[in-house]
Amino acid sequence: xxxxxxxGTSDGTIVGTIDDFVFDERTGRITSILAIPRDTRFPALKKxxxxxxxxxxxxxVTGKDYLVLDVTRLKMLR
Numbered sequence: 165x166x167x168x169x170x171x172g173t174s175d176g177t178i179v180g181t182i183d184d185f186v187f188d189e190r191t192g193r194i195t196s197i198l199a200i201p202r203d204t205r206f207p208a209l210k211k212x213x214x215x216x217x218x219x220x221x222x223x224x225v226t227g228k229d230y231l232v233l234d235v236t237r238l239k240m241l242r
Contacts, residue, residue, distance in 0.1 A: 169231060171197065171224070171231045171233055172227070172232060172233065174234075178202045179199060179209075180201045180202050181202075182231070183199060183200045183216055184198040185198070195221055196219060197217075197218075197221060197231075198216040198217070198218060198219075200216055200217075206238070208239060209238070223237050
């Protein structure tokens with residue numbers, strides 16, 4: 165997916181839009197997605213110094229129209 169792509173939950177709530185990706189420099193794999201938040205709050209997600217959500221990439225599933233955040237696994241991060 166590309167920057168600007170929406171990230172939502174399985175129930176259709178939009179979390180935000182992709183702004184950037186964080187990579188592991190050794191492996192080249194994506195470790196996190198930085199997303200510009202929407203109005204809905206997700207307190208379990210940490211934010212960076214610019215107010216973007218830091219979403220662990222292993223919580224993301226590719227959906228048809230947007231990326232899907234696995235909120236069940238997100239709740240276990242607390």
